[in-house]
Amino acid sequence: xxxxxxxxxxxxxxxAFTVSFHIIFPxxxxxxxxxxxxxxxxxxxTGREVYIRVFRFWVTIFAVVFGMGVVSGxxxxxQFGTNWSVFSDKAGxxxxxxxxxxxxxxxxxxxxxxxxxxxxxxxxxxxxxFFATLMVALGTFLSAFWxxxxxSWMQTPAGYDIAPNGQYVPADWLAVIxxxxxxxxxxxxxxxxxxxxxxxxxAVGAWHLLKDRGNAAARVMFSMAMWMAAIVAxxxxxxxxxxxxxxxxxxxxxVAAMEGxxxxxxxxxxxxxxxxxxxxxxxxxxxxxxKLGSLILTHSWDGHIRGLxxxxxxxxxxxxxxxxxxxxxxxxxxxxxxxxxxSLLWRWRGRLYEAPWxxxxxxxxxxxxxxxVLAGWVTTEVGRQPWTIYGLLRTSDSVSPIxxxxxxxxxxxxxxxxxxxxxxxxxxxxxxxxxxxxxxxxGSAPVEAPLRAATSAPVADLLAEPGTTGxxxx
Numbered sequence: 177x178x179x180x181x182x183x184x185x186x187x188x189x190x191x192a193f194t195v196s197f198h199i200i201f202p203x204x205x206x207x208x209x210x211x212x213x214x215x216x217x218x219x220x221x222t223g224r225e226v227y228i229r230v231f232r233f234w235v236t237i238f239a240v241v242f243g244m245g246v247v248s249g250x251x252x253x254x255q256f257g258t259n260w261s262v263f264s265d266k267a268g269x270x271x272x273x274x275x276x277x278x279x280x281x282x283x284x285x286x287x288x289x290x291x292x293x294x295x296x297x298x299x300x301x302x303x304x305x306f307f308a309t310l311m312v313a314l315g316t317f318l319s320a321f322w323x324x325x326x327x328s329w330m331q332t333p334a335g336y337d338i339a340p341n342g343q344y345v346p347a348d349w350l351a352v353i354x355x356x357x358x359x360x361x362x363x364x365x366x367x368x369x370x371x372x373x374x375x376x377x378x379a380v381g382a383w384h385l386l387k388d389r390g391n392a393a394a395r396v397m398f399s400m401a402m403w404m405a406a407i408v409a410x411x412x413x414x415x416x417x418x419x420x421x422x423x424x425x426x427x428x429x430x431v432a433a434m435e436g437x438x439x440x441x442x443x444x445x446x447x448x449x450x451x452x453x454x455x456x457x458x459x460x461x462x463x464x465x466x467k468l469g470s471l472i473l474t475h476s477w478d479g480h481i482r483g484l485x486x487x488x489x490x491x492x493x494x495x496x497x498x499x500x501x502x503x504x505x506x507x508x509x510x511x512x513x514x515x516x517x518x519s520l521l522w523r524w525r526g527r528l529y530e531a532p533w534x535x536x537x538x539x540x541x542x543x544x545x546x547x548x549v550l551a552g553w554v555t556t557e558v559g560r561q562p563w564t565i566y567g568l569l570r571t572s573d574s575v576s577p578i579x580x581x582x583x584x585x586x587x588x589x590x591x592x593x594x595x596x597x598x599x600x601x602x603x604x605x606x607x608x609x610x611x612x613x614x615x616x617x618x619g620s621a622p623v624e625a626p627l628r629a630a631t632s633a634p635v636a637d638l639l640a641e642p643g644t645t646g647x648x649x650x
Contacts, residue, residue: 184575186583187259190590192557194251196550197594201245203549206320206366207373208238209313211400212293216309220302226392233393233613234377237605239294242286244601251590259583263564263574269345270336270352271326278322286315317366324365328358330565331556332426344568356426360419367412368552371512372545374404379542380609382535393613395529398538402528405516413509417472424473427566429487430559433495434502435469436462437483444469444481449503452495457485459499491562498559505551508544515541 212231219227253275256264264271292300292308300308335351336344346352381397388394424431432438436447436459446468450459470479484492515537522531560566564574 183578183580183583184572186580186587187575187578188571190259190583190587191252191255193587193594194248194255194590196553197598198245198248198252199549199553200546201241201248202316202319202323203365203369203372203546204241204376205238205245206316206369207371208234208241209309209316210370211373211377212238213306213309213313214400216306220306226396230393230396230613233611235294237608239290240601240605240608242290244598248594248598258586259576259578260564260574261576263569266343266569266574267330267565269339269343270329273346274322274326274329274353278319278326282315282317282319282322284315285318286312289315320365320369321362324362325353325355325358327556328361329353329355331355331361331560332357333565333568344565357419357422360415360422363415364412364419364552367408367415368545368549370404370408371412372549374401374408375512375538375541375543375545377401378405378538379540380613382538383609384613385529386532386535386539388612389529391613397613398535399523399528401538402516402519402523405512406520407516409509409513409516413513416506416509420473427559428482429484429491430493430498431473432482432484432487433493433498433559434555435473435481436495436499437469437481438485438495439483440486441470441481441483443467443478444473446472450499452499454484454492454495459495493559493561498555501551501554501558505548505555508548508551511541512544512548 212235215227215231215234218224219231289308289311292305293312296308297305329352332355333344334355335346335348335353337347339345377397378401381394381399381401384391384394385398420431433452435444436450436452437444438452438457438459443466445464445466447459448463448465450462452459467477470481471477473479473481484495515534518534518537519528522528522534528534562570562572564571
């Protein structure tokens, strides 16, 4: 049994390693595809050349990130068969079609229009090219929709029957797809993707503003990113609160571990910091604020919060891991909101592009979206343990009958290959982002005239100051 336990641990580590690499790319492409659509739409509406220049800057980066996401995602599908065949067999009638819908709708839509978006701006006309960009953006959203439907069903299964052979089969597809946690996870993840993209774009814009404060394209990048941070980060905090209430209803043991509560409380404190210890069934060195935990989780000062001791010990998740991953996610979200609010203050003062400390802070916050997404994923997936399908199928019963040497060898191979291939890809992305924005690539031809004259759209004035949106920099 110890041998099987080690193989199970390595299988979990292998999937965690590959999905951690993969998740950062969709989180970026979902937001970046929408950003590209907004840029092209603004260019067509306003006629300001700066928007299409920013579009060109990011569309190449999108293509590289999209390719890396596809490559890293294919690997995970094979792991379902090699390492998790029991799970694949039992949940295949539900998970298989959801994955298939993702490929048939989202991936084909993305792949079908990606070439037009990348290479067709002078070949198919402005309208059709903009339509292709919109379809790529829609495809990235549909991809998130179907993947999150599958993951949410594993968290809060609904709409299924159990067949005589032990398989979980769909009884009501609408209930399967729109399971109790799906709407909250979808909103939370899509907003996280938009914030991830905003802080990357803002960091790149800020980096180039530190070098050249008058760079028009960098100003547009930074301004649009800070608008997104100021508006979406507070919305994400609200969405996260709603998601937390839903999790408390359907996965109370996960919430107890996230909050570090082992004993049940009426008027539970908020444990800011501490060291949860499952073996001792207590959170050591806890720093608490009385009653605030119940207020946040139940919106009542005296709300009842169940502790882990209310659940069988064999059903406890790893409280230490998700206690801290949750705090990392929340802490980064608060920093995002703080930077967005600071940008509003400097924008109101008319000094958004003349605050080097703000630009340096934006550069430092560039990776924050990726880190928050990873921390949120760890909280969600580790918090689901010891279940693969919550309350139905344990992780220990989901693994393939595999030996330790095979899993260990493949894990080492993944680590070596990923570190080489993706290090090269990320290095190339940094080089692309380091190019001064707004400069034409060698041999590029002029862009066709836009639909509207530059004076026809006051919308653009919200995104860039007068005198900063043309080809010339002041």
